[in-house]
Each structure stands twice: as structure tokens, then as C-alpha cells.
Amino acid sequence: MNLEISGLRLPLAAFVLELDATLQSRVTGLFGASGAGKTCLLEAIAGLRRPTAGRISLDGAMLTDAPARTFRPPETRGIGYVPQDGALFTHLSVRENLCYGQRVHGPADRPGLAYAHVVEVLNLGALAPRRISSLSGGEKQRVAFGRALLAGPRLLLLDEPLASLDTALKDQILPYLATIRDEFGIPMLLVSHSADEMVALCDEVLVLEAGRCVRRGPPGELFRPSPRLHHVLAKPVERTSSA
Amino acid sequence: MSPAAWQITWFTAWVAVVSTLCILPPGLALAWLLARRDWPGKSVVETLVALPLVIPPVATGLLLLKLLGRRGVIGHWLETSLGLEIVFTWKAVVVATAVMSFPLLVRTARVAFESVNPRVEHVARTLGAGPWRVFWTITLPLARSGVIAGAVLAFARALGEFGATVMVAGFIPGKTETLSLSIYHLVQLGRDGEALGLLVISVALAFGAVWFSERMLRRARA
Numbered sequence: 001m002n003l004e005i006s007g008l009r010l011p012l013a014a015f016v017l018e019l020d021a022t023l024q025s026r027v028t029g030l031f032g033a034s035g036a037g038k039t040c041l042l043e044a045i046a047g048l049r050r051p052t053a054g055r056i057s058l059d060g061a062m063l064t065d066a067p068a069r070t071f072r073p074p075e076t077r078g079i080g081y082v083p084q085d086g087a088l089f090t091h092l093s094v095r096e097n098l099c100y101g102q103r104v105h106g107p108a109d110r111p112g113l114a115y116a117h118v119v120e121v122l123n124l125g126a127l128a129p130r131r132i133s134s135l136s137g138g139e140k141q142r143v144a145f146g147r148a149l150l151a152g153p154r155l156l157l158l159d160e161p162l163a164s165l166d167t168a169l170k171d172q173i174l175p176y177l178a179t180i181r182d183e184f185g186i187p188m189l190l191v192s193h194s195a196d197e198m199v200a201l202c203d204e205v206l207v208l209e210a211g212r213c214v215r216r217g218p219p220g221e222l223f224r225p226s227p228r229l230h231h232v233l234a235k236p237v238e239r240t241s242s243a
Numbered sequence: 244m245s246p247a248a249w250q251i252t253w254f255t256a257w258v259a260v261v262s263t264l265c266i267l268p269p270g271l272a273l274a275w276l277l278a279r280r281d282w283p284g285k286s287v288v289e290t291l292v293a294l295p296l297v298i299p300p301v302a303t304g305l306l307l308l309k310l311l312g313r314r315g316v317i318g319h320w321l322e323t324s325l326g327l328e329i330v331f332t333w334k335a336v337v338v339a340t341a342v343m344s345f346p347l348l349v350r351t352a353r354v355a356f357e358s359v360n361p362r363v364e365h366v367a368r369t370l371g372a373g374p375w376r377v378f379w380t381i382t383l384p385l386a387r388s389g390v391i392a393g394a395v396l397a398f399a400r401a402l403g404e405f406g407a408t409v410m411v412a413g414f415i416p417g418k419t420e421t422l423s424l425s426i427y428h429l430v431q432l433g434r435d436g437e438a439l440g441l442l443v444i445s446v447a448l449a450f451g452a453v454w455f456s457e458r459m460l461r462r463a464r465a
Contacts, residue, residue, distance in 0.1 A: 100370050
């Protein structure tokens, strides 16, 4: 992946988000306190916010070019987005949620992202016929991951995907994120408040404060890993075949 | 129920259905624009849409008469260009009821659209859906209870419309005879018994519509 952000300016309520960065890691973390501009940055990359200045390109394809007034709408960017609450479609079944984006981006040349495989990796087979309202918090997050993956994104944006879960559920879902990283080879941008998640999942971390990148580097250099994490990640996810 | 009462009830319900169907597309479009977009003049449009709720219906009727009459800006054009005559026909009843019930549809549908989490729509966009597909497959289904409630409220309002209708359509037996106009006419003639019969029908229809609408709104809030 080569995500280039140059001269980005996005005025927010309390400050202006400003960033120049080239991101090439498999998983890049965006770390910072609430209101540091992490979610807004993801939204700008996804095409859900229009910056006043700057450029964003992914693998050479220009997504946003403010000076040239180029702005590719989100549906043509091929960038998956999983917000904190999953934002599942509550009027549809799990299967219908999973298939929602499939017909648009579902790439025939990426068999790893076939429905059956994604469902197997994320253990979603038994959930497929169920309504969203009947799912637990962890199940909802897995469905949100699966739905984003099945659209065949070139980049996956994860906005605090574990923040709404309790510790036990986080420990269940974290290995799934590691599996997504290792199994599907889709570059990810992960927003989190948790140093543990940064250490567990990211190759590189950008620390944001009031809309600016104040530090950048490997998570091992920026944070001290918690011993508990090794135990959580050492436990592999159990797979079941799709229904 | 007498054949005349049946005919009046049928005509009133038919006009209410037609006017509700006519205002659904523009009403939903405007409700969505008010709920999801900021644009210059938005507050003026909001106020204009709410006006029929607060100004006397007879005044709205007079305005429609001036616009749609043979010498009116719209009426003259319709008659010379399309050969359409509106005032004092069933079409005038549809127009009057549509104008009077439009604000109820727009206000209820707007609240329904506002209650849909915009993030859900954003995610649908990132999954490859364009704005139209997002509206038809996400926004409208999630707002459906509120939208149905708004449409039923508009239908109920159309059933009972009097002031604007009498101005623009008059009371022409067999042509523009709605329940409310007929009740007024029968009371004027001292035929209170017949008027009470139509009153019972009016109340039953309105009760059913409002009850259904409230059920839908409760479901939308759940």
C-alpha cells in the first residue's frame, strides 16, 4: 500500500487537521486522545469529508485533490470503513449485510475474499440468517468486519473497532483482527486509544494531537507492550465452515 | 348508509388517497433535503412549508383560487397550454387537500429521516452504493415507519379538509362533494340527522388513520 497524504487541511470545530504523511505499512495505527482528529482523518480518506486543501492518493490513484477540485466519491474509492459501532443495517439480515457491497467491488481476481472464505475466517456461518438485533456486541463487530472485507477494499479503515466492547469481548475480537491482517493482506488504518491494540496489530503508529502528527514510529518504540496481550494473541481463532 | 352517503365517503377517501400519492414524491424529497442538507434559503422553505398549518385554511384557499383561477398565473397557463381547468372541479379538491396536508407529511418524514444514523449511510457509500441506492436500500427502509405515519397523517388531514377546499372547489353536488363540505351543507339546510351520519363516518375514518399513524410513530421511536 502507498497512501500519500500531502498538505491536507481540514478545519474542525476546535482546530485545523493538518497532515503530511506517506503510509506504506501493512497496518498503520492512529493513536491519540478523543478529539485529536483521528476519526475525521479516516473520514477524509474514505471520502466522507472534503478537505479544504491538500491531496490524498492511494497506490497512485488520486482520491482527493483540493487544488484541482478533484474528489472521488466514497463509493468509487474502494476503501472499506468500519466505525466504532459497526453501523450495521438493522433492517437487513446478517447475510444481507455481508452481501451489501459484494456486487459492486466483489473482485473475481481476489478469491481470498470469496463469501465462503470470509465467513469461515470470521466464524459467521451460523449467524448468516439471523437479524442484527439478535447479535451480541462481538458478533456485530465480526459482521461489520466481514461486510467491509466482502466489498473487496484496497484499504480498510477501522475506527476504534474494539472501543465499545468490554475487556472479555475485546480479547475475543483482537485475534480476529490479527487474522484479518495476516489472512487477507488488505492494508489497514486502525484508530485506537489503546496502546495494547497498537502494539498487538500495528507495524507503525502515528500519534495525533489536536490535528497534527506529533510522533511516528514502530509501536514497540512508542509503547510498552502489556504481558497480557501475548496470551490473548497466542490463542488462535476457531473456524467453522460457512452455512 | 344511504347510496349518497356511500358516494360522498368514497369520493372523499379517493381524493385523499390521490392527494397523498401526489405529495409523496415531492414531500419525501423535501423532507430528505431538510434533514440531510444545508442550503441557502433552507429556513425560508421550512417556513413556507409550515404556513398552511398556521394560516387560516380559507386564506390558503383564496390564494389557490387566485393562482389557479382562469385569470391566475398558473390557472391561465394550464388552461391555454394544456386545456386543464382546475377550480370548481375534483382536481381543485385534490390540490386543496394536497396543499393542506403537505406540511404534515414533510414534518413527520423529516423527523424520520433525521432519526436514521448518518454513519450507517456513510458506511453504505464506502461499500460501493451511490446516493440513490443508499436512499432506497438504507435510508427509506430505516425511516419507513415514520414515513408511513406521515403519509397516513396527511391522508387523515385530507379527509377532513374544509376551508381551502370550499374556496377553490366550491360545493358542487356530485362533483366536489366531500364529507366535510356535505356536513356543512346539510347543517345549513337543517338536515342534522343526515349530517350526523356523515359525522360518524368522518370520525371513524379519521380515528382509524390517526390510530394507525400513532402505531407507526411508536414503532419508529422503538
